[in-house]
Amino acid sequence: MERDKKMSRYLGILTAGGDSPGLNAAIRAVGKASLGAYNMKIVGFRDGFRGLVYNRTVKLDDVALSDIITRGGTILGASRDKPHKMEVGDQFLDMTGVVVENYRKNHLDALICLGGGGTQKNALRLVKEGLNIITLPKTIDNDVVMTDTTFGFDSALCIATESIDRLHSTAHSHHRIIIVEIMGHRAGWLALGSGLAGGADVILIPEIPYDIQVVAEAIRNRSKAGKRFSIIALSEGSFSRDDHEMQQIVRDGDEKGGKGLITHEEMRDRLANRTMRLSARLQEMTGLESRVTILGHLQRGGAPSAADRILATRMGAACARLVNDGVSGVMVASRGEEAVPVPLDQVAGKRKTVPIDHPWIDAARKVGTCLGDYVLKTGMEVE
Numbered sequence: 001m002e003r004d005k006k007m008s009r010y011l012g013i014l015t016a017g018g019d020s021p022g023l024n025a026a027i028r029a030v031g032k033a034s035l036g037a038y039n040m041k042i043v044g045f046r047d048g049f050r051g052l053v054y055n056r057t058v059k060l061d062d063v064a065l066s067d068i069i070t071r072g073g074t075i076l077g078a079s080r081d082k083p084h085k086m087e088v089g090d091q092f093l094d095m096t097g098v099v100v101e102n103y104r105k106n107h108l109d110a111l112i113c114l115g116g117g118g119t120q121k122n123a124l125r126l127v128k129e130g131l132n133i134i135t136l137p138k139t140i141d142n143d144v145v146m147t148d149t150t151f152g153f154d155s156a157l158c159i160a161t162e163s164i165d166r167l168h169s170t171a172h173s174h175h176r177i178i179i180v181e182i183m184g185h186r187a188g189w190l191a192l193g194s195g196l197a198g199g200a201d202v203i204l205i206p207e208i209p210y211d212i213q214v215v216a217e218a219i220r221n222r223s224k225a226g227k228r229f230s231i232i233a234l235s236e237g238s239f240s241r242d243d244h245e246m247q248q249i250v251r252d253g254d255e256k257g258g259k260g261l262i263t264h265e266e267m268r269d270r271l272a273n274r275t276m277r278l279s280a281r282l283q284e285m286t287g288l289e290s291r292v293t294i295l296g297h298l299q300r301g302g303a304p305s306a307a308d309r310i311l312a313t314r315m316g317a318a319c320a321r322l323v324n325d326g327v328s329g330v331m332v333a334s335r336g337e338e339a340v341p342v343p344l345d346q347v348a349g350k351r352k353t354v355p356i357d358h359p360w361i362d363a364a365r366k367v368g369t370c371l372g373d374y375v376l377k378t379g380m381e382v383e
Contacts, residue, residue, distance in 0.1 A: 009040040009109040011323060013060070015074040016048035016081075016115035016122065020140045020152030021304035022312040023074040026114055029316025030136075031065045037317075038324040043106060048079035049122060052111075053086060053095045055102045069309055072155075072302045074114075082122055100129050110323045114138050116150070117351060120331060124348040132328035135344065136315050140299055143187035145350040146342045147333035151315065154307040156183065156299040157193050163295055164198025164231060171229040177219060177282055177290040179232045181275050183299050186237040188354045190299070195233030195369070196360055202230060202370040206237040207354045209244040210372025212278065216285040218370035223288065230288075234275060243271060315339055 011034055015023050027044070034040040044058045045051035058064070058076065068075055081087070086095045103111060110132040113123045116139030123133045137144040140156035160182050171178045180200070184190040188205025195203035202218060204210045219230045239247070250267050262270075275292055283290035304312070315332050318339030322332065330341035354361065364371060 009038075009323065010107050011040055011042040011110050011112060011320075012045055012052070012103070012106060012108045013042060013076070013112040014045040014048055014052060014114070015076050015078045015138075016113055016119040017078060017139070018080070018116070018300065019073045019078050020138055020300055021072050021155035021302065022151035022308035023076075023078075023114055023138060024068040024071045025304055025309045025312035026136055026138065026151060026316045027060070027075065028065045028068050029313040030112055030319050031060045031316075032062070033317040033320035034323070035062060035065075038320055040109075040320070040323070043108075044076045047077040048081055048115075049083045049099065050079050050081040050086065051077070052102055053081075053083065053098050055105070057106070069313075070303050072300075072304065080118065082118070084122075084125055096125065096129060099126065100131065103131055108132075110134060110328055112136065112319060112323075116141065117144055117349075120144065120344060121348045123331075124344040127329045127344055132323075133344070134319055134322060134328055134341075135331040135347075136312075136319060137331060137333065140183060140190060141185045141187050142189040143185060143352045144331075144347065145352045146331065146347050148336070149311065149334055151304070151308045151312040152300075153189065154311070155302070155305040156190055157197070158305050159299050159302065160190060160194035160233075160295060161197040163293070163298070164194055164200055164233060167231060167293060168199070168229075171231055175228040175288065177230045177232065177279070177286065177288050179234050179275060179279050179282075179290065179292045181234050181236055181292065181294040181296075183295065184235045184237055186353070187351065188235045188238065191233045191235035191238070192354055192360050192364070196364055198231070198233065200231045200233035200369065201227075202232040202372065203364060204232065204238040204372050205235045205354060206239065207356060208371050208373055209239055209241045211241050212281055212285070212372075215370060215372050216282055219282065219286050219288065223286070234278070236275075239271065239274060240278075243274065246270065 031042050034042050042060045044060045046056040083096045083099045084094050113135045123135045137147045137150040139150045140152045142153040182191040279290040279292045333340045333342045
């Protein structure tokens with residue numbers, strides 16, 4: 001790209017990791033603020049960091065940025081490729097040098113990376129290579145640290161909640177247990193939030209390993225009270241206490257440098273089928289028919305919610321301002337109604353999980369939702 005002498009700064013932007021609602025709203029905000037408020041030009045790279053490696057660019061002018069705020073996904077495409085470990089042909093190569101070369105070839109003054117936890121780590125590596133990087137926190141999992149929320153979360157929360165709403169009627173009609181598997185990776189924000197909003201009877205999240213006996217007892221108690229169905233909001237990363245203990249055995253074996261009672265492969269197979277195993281066991285233990293609904297990528301699709309559009313627009317506009325002010329090496333975090341720059345080395349490699357004393361958990365317990373653990377009315381867990 002040949003630098004336009006009338007323009008003082010050039011920005012690059014890419015979307016990395018999984019897609020989520022709100023990405024286009026953020027691209028639009030960064031682009032429109034850069035073009036209109038700060039007289040900067042902006043170029044997009046297709047398919048995440050891979051597009052930067054192969055220099056696959058798209059001009060982002062006012063026409064390209066028009067009418068995309070309502071659209072889901074990302075107009076740039078996304079990928080989970082890592083610059084330092086990218087699949088090229090039949091091997092994985094460190095393409096960091098190529099990224100640096102193309103950054104300079106495009107005369108970039110800053111690169112904006114939209115993504116979740118993995119993107120923050122990749123961005124920090126590029127900062128250490130001397131590039132000016134700013135990130136925006138995007139993920140439906142809401143597990144990026146140092147920010148109140150990530151764009152994409154609210155949209156997925158609404159979708160998961162509506163799905164639970166719809167399952168109430170069929171569960172009631174057929175007197176069933178319905179397990180709704182909800183995304184979230186290793187954090188329970190999405191299952192906990194949608195479970196609360198959708199009135200789930202049981203909510204199981206990674207932060208609280210569940211006892212299947214406790215879950216079955218809660219369902220049987222509902223049946224005795226004349227409630228002939230139960231909805232379980234299950235985070236995809238949740239696991240039973242038995243699985244938790246097995247994972248610890250695997251970790252202990254690794255630390256001792258020897259083979260444990262169970263291999264990593266066996267543990268992966270065990271966890272891969274845990275939702276179906278839970279359904280079968282609960283049907284056996286309660287005598288109620290049990291069915292599983294896996295929402296999967298439905299939670300990533302569709303138009304972003306109003307809250308996500310506003311959040312992405314605020315963060316994108318703030319990002320353009322930070323570039324104009326010469327700030328880099330930061331993630332733009334949402335703190336209340338403020339957009340705050342947080343150094344990437346305080347974010348990368350960390351995960352925001354649900355605190356056990358979080359108000360959502362307290363509210364769930366108080367309204368009688370089972371979380372899979374033994375808890376007295378005082379809120380004290382019984383071992």
